[in-house]
Amino acid sequence: MKQTQTLNHPLDDLLRTDRIPHIWCPGCGIGTAFSACLIAMKESGINLAKTAMVSGIGCSGRGAGYVKLDSYHTTHGRAIPFATGLKLANPELNVVVFSGDGDLFAIGGNHFIHAARRNMDLTVVCVNNFNYGMTGGQAAATTPHLARTTTTPMGNPEMPFNLPLLAWASGATYVARWTILHARDLAESIEEALQRRGFSFIEVLSPCPVNYGRRNKMKPMDTLRIFKEKTLIKNNAQPTELGIDFERGIVLGKFVDEDKPSCGELYDKTCRPSLTQGTAA
Amino acid sequence: MEPAVLTGEHYMTGDEACAEGALAAGCRFFGGYPITPATEIAETMAARLPKVGGTFIQMEDEIAAMAAVVGASCGGVKSMTATSGPGFSLMMENLGLGICLETPCVVVNVQRAGPSTGLPTMAAQGDMMQARWGSHGHYEIIALSPSSAQEAFYQTILAFNLAEKYRTPVLIMTDEVVGHMSERVVIPEAKAIKIVERTRPRGRKDRYNPFEPGEFGVPPMASAGEGYNVHMTGLTHDERGYPDMSVECQEQMVNRLVGKIRNNLDDIIRTESHRLEDAEVVVVSYGVSTRTAYAAVEEARELGIKAGMLKLVTVWPFPERQIRELAGRVKGFVTVEINLGQIHLEVSRCAAGLAPALLVGHCGGTLISPEAVIEAVRRIV
Known part of the structure; x- marks a missing residue:
């Protein structure tokens, strides 16, 4: 009998393969965003034994459950403050927050802006699928105006956040946006962010065909087509111009990349200079 | 580096003693948010922690504070937060996370009168059942309740030791009077303080x-x-x-x-007895109200009434067996607490069918007078 050769996936060593299959639906983009994140971790050369992933609750929040690193699946909206405690307790760690738009910007919005203000040394990857997928497709703080969800059956009367603008205004020192169709740019961006000190934020636009797409006349391929045809890469674009408009177009790219001391470094300098003299890099 | 253990005699508030106890126990992370009457714990930690190699952070709210404390503990550092009623309510979800993730940490609630904003600067003991059941789901909790600044120091060390040993969050349920009252606090030498560390894994x-x-x-x-x-x-x-x-x-x-x-x-439950040997009435109390209970027992004895006191050092888990045993041989119980009946319900439950249990409590804002306790004691005898 012919032997079949089993090839390992190149990311297998970073995955809890005993937890696969994952929970993400067919057509969902989270897996692509997650892969990009793992590729970035691998390529960046950071010490993976000193790298932790923290997630909140939701579809994207399941990320922490699949990565074979120290990983923490916390409470809804609280991945960032949990990660803040983790990082401050052990400054050697690289701490990556991988979560969704509902988790990070509705229930967790306050923590996001404060971590950005402090320039907490975290890499925050937000998968934005424009709605709450886990609970069956409710309106989020990112749902476009007039879009239909189960809690906006007549269309969303509210306006969504412009996430890169919010991140920039709050003090994030690295801000980028990609879609899952731009997987390489995304991985490179996350890799770059991992090597930066301070608060890095990467928004990843993702289709949610099962919940968002089907209520908004977007089949899986339609969303990807928009990501291909209606996006424009414009590095250093004005954050105020980054509102998402599926009709007029969506700006992608790296918008902010500044080198500023992180929260931990400023704490050392301000509060315990005598203890850290000569040890700072 | 400053010494983490301030060996010597001090005159300090319960809040300060609590912070010093935490530092002596090895706490090196504090995530907090200002709230009366617990703010002084955060202030002491903000000043002291960086000087002993620790980290203080003022978070954006108590939800974040509790999340950061659980995160820091997962990072391997003994961690603590301190708050009062409204903040305690906000911490409940992540307290549950700490229980489920089995992360050692200490949460101090310097109780003030509620509900809601209530009387921010005035004492109460109205959060005792919230301490027991405030987070969702079924779980067990350890809660201590100091009655003086000296006890705030020692019980905070004990809280950390229990947290580390049992890999769980431990609560310190103090109150505005203990928190703000200045008293003599004796801090021993570091080597005289027993410190427990979490068990680390061995093997592959x-x-x-x-x-x-x-x-x-x-x-x-x-x-x-x-x-x-x-x-x-x-x-x-x-x-x-x-x-x-x-x-x-x-x-x-x-x-x-x-x-x-x-x-x-x-191993966990700790109580202290005062004149219980021949007591006919047991005055049960905890925290600042044990001061009232103690005075009432002394006064009752002078009046020829055989009263004794059972002080709950650990309020949770509740000493059911001890109350049942006492219930079999005394005429009754009087629970003294600054609420309208919380631990009283537990005493009643354990004494049911064996001895009557009365409550001396009020809505909060001030301490309970010994006279009110004596009156209840008289009703039993």
């Missing part, structure tokens, strides 16, 4: 399971960054930490979380 890193029970039913704990690839989730999980949405796994996990406390009650 790839075979480590973060929730596989060890001694006392408590799993050894690996910190992030040690190469164990730990996974932790607030979802119901197996010994590997992997989510398992089965009734069997739920039963196994919750029973173990509850069991590690219930099976070690003799």
Whole structure:
């Protein structure tokens, strides 16, 4: 009998393969965003034994459950403050927050802006699928105006956040946006962010065909087509111009990349200079 | 570096003594948010922690403070927060996370009168049942209740030791009077203070399971960054930490979380007795109200009434067996607490059918007078 050769996936060593299959639906983009994140971790050369992933609750929040690193699946909206405690307790760690738009910007919005203000040394990857997928497709703080969800059956009367603008205004020192169709740019961006000190934020636009797409006349391929045809890469674009408009177009790219001391470094300098003299890099 | 243990005699508030107790116990992370009457704990930690190699951070709210404390503990550092009623309410969800992830940490509630904003600057003991049941789901909790600044110092050390030993959050339920009152506090030399550290895993890193029970039913704990690839989730999980949405796994996990406390009650529960040997009436109290109870017992004795006091050092888990035993030989119980009946309900439950139990309590804002207690004691005898 012919032997079949089993090839390992190149990311297998970073995955809890005993937890696969994952929970993400067919057509969902989270897996692509997650892969990009793992590729970035691998390529960046950071010490993976000193790298932790923290997630909140939701579809994207399941990320922490699949990565074979120290990983923490916390409470809804609280991945960032949990990660803040983790990082401050052990400054050697690289701490990556991988979560969704509902988790990070509705229930967790306050923590996001404060971590950005402090320039907490975290890499925050937000998968934005424009709605709450886990609970069956409710309106989020990112749902476009007039879009239909189960809690906006007549269309969303509210306006969504412009996430890169919010991140920039709050003090994030690295801000980028990609879609899952731009997987390489995304991985490179996350890799770059991992090597930066301070608060890095990467928004990843993702289709949610099962919940968002089907209520908004977007089949899986339609969303990807928009990501291909209606996006424009414009590095250093004005954050105020980054509102998402599926009709007029969506700006992608790296918008902010500044080198500023992180929260931990400023704490050392301000509060315990005598203890850290000569040890700072 | 400053010394973490301020050996010597001091005149300090209960809040300051609590902070000093934490530092002496090895606490090196504090995540807090200002709130009366607990702010002084945060202020002391903000000033002292960086000088002993620790980190203080003022978070954006109490939800974040509690999340950061659980995160810091997962990073391998003893961590604490301190708050009062409104903040305690906000901490409840992540307290549950700490219980489910089995992260040692200490949460101080310097109680003030509620509900809601209530009387921010005035004492109460109205959060005792919230301490027991405030987070959702069924769990066991350890809660201490100091009655003086000196006790605030020692009980904070004890709280950390219990937290580390049982890998669980421990509550310190103090109050505005204990928190703000200045008293003599004697801090011993560092080597005279018994410190407990969490059990660390041994053996092969790839075979480590973060929730596989060890001694006392408590799993050894690996910190992030040690190469164990730990996974932790607030979802119901197996010994590997992997989510398992089965009734069997739920039963196994919750029973173990509850069991590690219930099976070690003799090690955890601490009470103090005063003139209980021949007592006919037992005055049960905790925290600042033990001062009232003590005065009332002394006065009752002078009046020829055989009264004694049972002081709950650990309010939770509740000393059921001790109350039942006493109930079999005394005429009754009087519980003294600044609320309208919380621990009183527990005393009544345990004494039911054996001895009557009365409550001396009020809505909060001031201490209870010994006279009110004596009146209740007279009703029993």
